[in-house]
Amino acid sequence: VTLKPELASIRTDLGVLVGAEYVLAGAECRAYETDWTASRGLRGKPDAVTFPGSSEEVRQLVEWSSDRGVPLVPRGGGTGLAGGAVPVGGGVVVCLERLDQIIEFSPDQWRLTVGAGVTTHTVKRLARENGLLFPPDPGAAEQSQIGGNTATNAGGPHAFKYGGTGAWVTGLEAVVVPGEIIRVGGAQRKDVGGYDIKSLLVGSEGTLALITEVTLRLLPAPEAVVPLVMFFADTKAATESIRDIIASGIEPAALDYLDARTLELLKRSYPGDVPPDAMFALVSELDGSSDQVADSTSELRELVSPSAVAIDSPSATDLWRWRDGVGNVVAAVRGGKVSEDIVVPPDRLAEAVDEVVKIGRTADLEACSWGHAGDGNMHASFLVDPDDEAMMARAEQASQQLFDLAIALGGSITGEHGVGYLKAGQLERQWDPAALDLHERIKKDFDPAGVLNPGKKVARMSAGPKSGQVTRPSAAS
Numbered sequence: 289v290t291l292k293p294e295l296a297s298i299r300t301d302l303g304v305l306v307g308a309e310y311v312l313a314g315a316e317c318r319a320y321e322t323d324w325t326a327s328r329g330l331r332g333k334p335d336a337v338t339f340p341g342s343s344e345e346v347r348q349l350v351e352w353s354s355d356r357g358v359p360l361v362p363r364g365g366g367t368g369l370a371g372g373a374v375p376v377g378g379g380v381v382v383c384l385e386r387l388d389q390i391i392e393f394s395p396d397q398w399r400l401t402v403g404a405g406v407t408t409h410t411v412k413r414l415a416r417e418n419g420l421l422f423p424p425d426p427g428a429a430e431q432s433q434i435g436g437n438t439a440t441n442a443g444g445p446h447a448f449k450y451g452g453t454g455a456w457v458t459g460l461e462a463v464v465v466p467g468e469i470i471r472v473g474g475a476q477r478k479d480v481g482g483y484d485i486k487s488l489l490v491g492s493e494g495t496l497a498l499i500t501e502v503t504l505r506l507l508p509a510p511e512a513v514v515p516l517v518m519f520f521a522d523t524k525a526a527t528e529s530i531r532d533i534i535a536s537g538i539e540p541a542a543l544d545y546l547d548a549r550t551l552e553l554l555k556r557s558y559p560g561d562v563p564p565d566a567m568f569a570l571v572s573e574l575d576g577s578s579d580q581v582a583d584s585t586s587e588l589r590e591l592v593s594p595s596a597v598a599i600d601s602p603s604a605t606d607l608w609r610w611r612d613g614v615g616n617v618v619a620a621v622r623g624g625k626v627s628e629d630i631v632v633p634p635d636r637l638a639e640a641v642d643e644v645v646k647i648g649r650t651a652d653l654e655a656c657s658w659g660h661a662g663d664g665n666m667h668a669s670f671l672v673d674p675d676d677e678a679m680m681a682r683a684e685q686a687s688q689q690l691f692d693l694a695i696a697l698g699g700s701i702t703g704e705h706g707v708g709y710l711k712a713g714q715l716e717r718q719w720d721p722a723a724l725d726l727h728e729r730i731k732k733d734f735d736p737a738g739v740l741n742p743g744k745k746v747a748r749m750s751a752g753p754k755s756g757q758v759t760r761p762s763a764a765s
């Protein structure tokens with residue numbers, strides 16, 4: 289399609305590219321003003337929302353956006369927790385949900401290529417139904433898409449053993465500025481040709497390219513899976529056990545934790561009995577062959593028994609349903625939560641767990657944390673009333689101290705949710721100036737006009753969305 293300059297409105301332009309029925313404008317765009325970060329007040333007004341139906345249509349959109357200087361904001365399932373899909377500076381939200389084809393599935397080769405809009409749940413189900421495993425398991429799998437998982441390099445509890453989404457991506461098709469389709473990697477399982485552009489696009493949060501297709505490697509599903517929940521009387525006993533578990537080489541598939549306050553809140557819904565003196569819980573899962581799992585289960589029990597107050601083994605389904613509910617239960621106490629997914633070296637977790645509560649106390653906020661203990665990845669949270677502006681301001685301020693804490697302990701501002709908009713500029717605290725420069729130069733090389741998801745994943749505070757590097761269009765008619 290060659291755009292004619294006389295095509296005046298964005299809506300008309302987009303209608304030509306993807307079909308008028310796949311373009312929303314004005315009040316129809318409301319649902320796309322925000323994502324899962326709505327509770328933190330993050331919203332933006334898109335000039336239009338569009339639903340391309342093929343890689344070629346995405347290519348044309350990027351070409352159009354580059355010609356016109358109109359920002360594009362890629363959107364998968366909208367479940368991101370860093371505001372990456374929120375059109376904070378306007379522009380066109382590009383929803384990838386119509387790229388939902390299973391492009392190639394070779395169960396015997398443990399390989400799957402899907403459109404970016406296929407949901408995480410569908411990928412996991414397809415794998416499971418064919419005796420295979422796709423290990424990444426970020427929450428909200430029913431809504432999140434494989435393109436979004438790749439763009440955020442999403443993790444989840446099983447990343448402890450299996451790594452995040454990027455560890456399972458062998459190839460990508462993506463559209464880059466000024467409107468070219470590129471393929472990096474593919475079905476091959478090894479590839480050291482060129483710089484690792486595939487890995488650069490993994491976790492790039494829609495700021496370097498729009499991902500249109502993803503090739504994944506899968507694994508044969510483990511024969512046996514045994515969950516174990518270990519309860520402790522205090523943080524010290526629990527975190528020492530985490531160190532012992534890691535040192536033992538047992539390698540659980542997942543090793544999550546709930547601190548004292550989180551456990552207190554989750555007690556009632558636990559599918560079993562929580563001992564009255566339990567002040568910390570470790571949630572683990574062992575997988576492998578039946579023999580291996582039987583051995584490692586007894587090893588783990590033996591290792592932890594002297595310091596745990598109880599060890600329980602509910603069904604995996606009940607356990608993960610309970611564990612997945614943590615965020616909602618915590619948010620329900622006061623109506624909301626301000627949560628950051630900081631990460632520290634696992635052997636500094638004890639200090640970090642205590643510090644989170646102290647930071648909250650200083651800010652007159654109730655605080656708690658839970659998360660992926662084996663990876664040192666915490667969901668450090670302040671319980672807030674979203675209608676209380678002063679409280680929200682204190683929580684956002686206290687979040688800055690969470691970032692300071694992570695960096696002071698040798699960790700990072702984000703372990704799996706990404707920088708998005710909420711953490712834009714925070715890398716400045718963490719990286720050397722030369723690394724920040726490199727980060728900015730990569731962005732400039734991929735996207736000189738700054739049209740791809742402007743204001744997101746920026747390294748420096750000064751490079752936020754108000755920097756004026758993109759031409760904002762007027763609202764579509």
Ligand SMILES: Cc1cc2nc3c(=O)[nH]c(=O)nc-3n(C[C@H](O)[C@H](O)[C@H](O)COP(=O)(O)OP(=O)(O)OC[C@H]3O[C@@H](n4cnc5c(N)ncnc54)[C@H](O)[C@@H]3O)c2cc1C
Nearest residue numbers: 364365366367368372427433435436439442443494499704
């Ligand atoms: C209840 C809940 C639990 C969660 N648990 C976890 C967890 O355990 N671990 C974890 O890592 N995360 C977790 N998350 C957040 C996680 O990042 C998302 O669930 C998921 O990875 C985002 O996918 P999405 O399709 O919803 O992407 P979106 O939210 O739509 O987008 C996320 C980012 O990716 C970009 N993007 C999306 N699709 C594309 C594409 N095709 N091409 C280029 N850029 C794109 C967007 O611009 C944005 O910057 C959780 C979220 C919720 C709501």
